[in-house]
Amino acid sequence: xxxxxxxxxxxxxxxxxxxxxxxxxxxxxxxxxxxxxxxxxxxxxxxxxxxxxxxxxxxxxxxxxxxxxxxxxxxxxxxxxxxxxxxxxxxxxxxxxxxxxxxxxxxxxxxxxxxxxxxxxxxxxxxxxxxxxxxxxxxxxxxxxxxxxxxxxxxxxxxxxxxxxxxxxxxxxxxxxxxxxxxxxxxxxxxxxxxxxxxxxxxxxxxxxxxxxxxxxxxxxxxxxxxxxxxxxxxxxxxxxxxxxxxxxxxxxxxxxxxxxxx
Ligand SMILES: [Fe+2]
Numbered sequence: 631x632x633x634x635x636x637x638x639x640x641x642x643x644x645x646x647x648x649x650x651x652x653x654x655x656x657x658x659x660x661x662x663x664x665x666x667x668x669x670x671x672x673x674x675x676x677x678x679x680x681x682x683x684x685x686x687x688x689x690x691x692x693x694x695x696x697x698x699x700x701x702x703x704x705x706x707x708x709x710x711x712x713x714x715x716x717x718x719x720x721x722x723x724x725x726x727x728x729x730x731x732x733x734x735x736x737x738x739x740x741x742x743x744x745x746x747x748x749x750x751x752x753x754x755x756x757x758x759x760x761x762x763x764x765x766x767x768x769x770x771x772x773x774x775x776x777x778x779x780x781x782x783x784x785x786x787x788x789x790x791x792x793x794x795x796x797x798x799x800x801x802x803x804x805x806x807x808x809x810x811x812x813x814x815x816x817x818x819x820x821x822x823x824x825x826x827x828x829x830x831x832x833x834x835x836x837x838x839x840x841x842x843x844x845x846x847x848x849x850x851x852x853x854x855x856x857x858x859x860x861x862x863x864x865x866x867x868x869x870x871x872x873x874x875x876x877x878x879x880x881x882x883x884x885x886x887x888x889x890x891x892x893x
Contacts, residue, residue, distance in 0.1 A: 631738035631775075634702070635667055637678040637829030638849035640711065641696070647798040650865045652892070653852040654683075657871050658696055660893045661850045663684055665873070666701050672875070673737040675702045678829030678847060679709025679781030682718065685751070688721035697721075705735065706745040709781040709830065710753055722853040732761060734768070738747045740824065740878055743768055745780040747806055753795070755782025755806040755830070762811050769819035775878065776819055778826045782806040784813060785837045785844045789856040791863050804830065813840060824878045825885075831856065834874060834887045845885050 639658045640649040647654060665675065677697075682689035697704055706721070708714045708731050718727035718857055730746040745765070757765070769776070784806040786793045792804045793893035806812055816823060817840065825843040832849040853869040872889040 631740040631878040632670075632672040633737070633876050634668075634672050634675045635678060635829075635847035635876060636661060636665075636675060636850050636872075637847040638680040638709070638832050638851070639666050639677070639693070640683075640824065640849070640851055641682045641689055641693050643684070643686060643692065645692065647683070649683060650852045651846055651867065652851050655692070655696065656893050657851045660890060661871060661873055662699055662808055664888070664890055666699070672702055672774065673881075675700055675704045676779060677706045677715050678709040678779060678827060679705060679707045680829065681706065681709065681721065685711060685713030685716060687716050687720045697760070705742070705744060705779075706731075707744050707779050707781050707829070708748045708757070710748055710751060714746055714748060730758070732764070736774075740775045740777055741773065742777045742779065744805055745778065747773055747780040747782045752797075752801055753804045753830075754801055755780070757808055757812065761816075762808065763817055764817070765812070765815040769816050771780060771818050771821065773819070773822055775824050776822050777813065777824050777878065778816070780806070780826070781830050782832060783828050783835070783844070783846065784809045784826060785839050786834050787831065787837065787856070788858050790859065790861050792856060798864050808885060813842075816840075816842060824883050825876070827876070834872070836885060843885075845874070845876070847874040848887060 718724040832854040
């Protein structure tokens with residue numbers, strides 16, 4: 631099973647919207663073209679959240695026009711800049727949207743579970759008790775190979791501003807606020823878990839914890855500097871837009887990133 635992971639596209643209400651100084655629509659258009667030109671097939675494109683900047687219907691209509699040009703099916707996780715109801719409704723045409731957009735699907739023998747970790751437009755992520763109970767029910771020892779997706783990192787990433795937040799913004803973390811409960815839920819399924827894929831941090835990270843791979847994709851528009859000991863976030867315009875390719879084979883999981891020159 632193979633998928634492309636894109637993340638944190640931060641589209642605005644118009645095609646000239648600038649996110650941290652860069653035209654996010656133009657950058658995503660370039661990434662869409664690059665994916666469509668790949669000389670191989672994938673099962674789907676995963677968007678790990680923050681499709682748009684302000685969670686409005688106008689933004690999702692614009693996103694839809696661009697992302698429906700991808701030649702592969704697209705699966706979405708809800709980010710903190712997203713609105714789950716409008717994402718389902720305006721982007722995906724779902725008429726009776728759920729308040730939290732959780733779902734599972736099957737791709738080439740692998741079960742993929744996508745969780746909505748939105749905490750209401752703040753940088754930290756969360757899961758409800760019901761979501762955690764569903765996750766525990768899903769993560770049994772026996773079953774098909776399993777992949778889990780959510781926007782927020784459920785593990786710490788060796789960078790203080792991500793783990794602890796920063797002064798003057800009134801929040802304590804960029805991480806999932808129930809990482810311990812999340813990881814405890816996953817533990818019984820460790821043997822069949824092929825990875826947990828997230829976004830949000832605008833950088834490719836790979837972490838192995840409790841024998842489970844946690845991997846993020848870079849942003850399609852701008853990365854954030856996140857060095858060890860760094861206490862304040864900082865845009866890294868010198869780093870290019872990029873996407874990830876994930877291959878889940880019987881014997882191993884391979885993750886790699888492809889960077890593109892800015893348009
Ligand atoms: Fe985010």
